[in-house]
Amino acid sequence: MLSPQDVSVRRRAFRQLHASGCFVIPNPWDAGSARYLQGLRFKALATTSSGAAWRHAKADGQMSLDEALVHLREMVTATELPVNADLEHGFAADSAGVARNVRLAIDTGVAGLSIEDSTGDASEPLRDIASAVERMRAARAAIDATGGETLLVGRAENFIVGRPDLEDTIRRLQAYAEAGADCLYAPGITTREQIAAVVAAVAPKPVNLLVGSATGLTLRDIEALGVRRVSVGGAMARTAWGGFMRAAQMIAIEGRFDGFAGAASGAQLNDLFSKD
DSSP: OOOHHHHHHHHHHHHHHTSSSOEEOOOOSSHHHHHHHHHTTOSOEEOOHHHHHHHTTOOTTOOOHHHHHHHHHHHHHHOSSOEEEEOTTTTOSSHHHHHHHHHHHHHTTOSEEEEEOBOSOTTSOBOOHHHHHHHHHHHHHHHHHTTSOSEEEEEOOTTTTTOOOHHHHHHHHHHHHHTTOSEEEOTTOOSHHHHHHHHHHHTTSOEEEEOOSOOSOOHHHHHHTTOOEEEOTTHHHHHHHHHHHHHHHIIIIIOOOGGGTTOOOHHHHHHHHHOO
């Protein structure tokens, strides 16, 4: 169990990372992947709702609040790094519920948390801006009531849910910034023009960029566009699943074991996890 002082140190360090420069905040899906990423000298980690759900044989968005909170505690205790929580849409139908659940997430020791404006309803995938702003303000108030150290990330899900309207995305991000979000995030934007437009629209507040697939942009390119932090969402979990699925299918379909080529050695993994 982390002491309140340890949690506060992590939160202050996390907030400082957003003050200047550009850093990568990769997304582990379990304690082991979190520990490995810590060993690579990353400065912070973020959870992934999709990666966590797949680990529990569920689709993204199907984990309960209680399951998500257990996962957050596991991730916070697995590493010495600040952890940003993917709190999805707050696991609540109204702003009061968002505030309550944000407080529960804060109690796990996370250094930051994100609230998105998706609904989970394919026919109406985005909340109206007024409703989304009310929920963001509720999250902000819950954070302020617990000392204000936890970083709040406002997410506009337009490009993820099939509504790739850049103007509406920017309107939403600006509204969430005004409502108290410390960092803004529009997962799914990919072009230099989209990224630069979002960065300019919410400046001086920092922007998180999702890089979930191979891209021609380097980290240096992304930093030059003004992005403050880069996350990878479920991409690392999908990469791990891809290797596992290829190896398993090769055995099942072809009766071959070539899929084990390139696997980490047991000795390497034992060495990694024997260091405490």
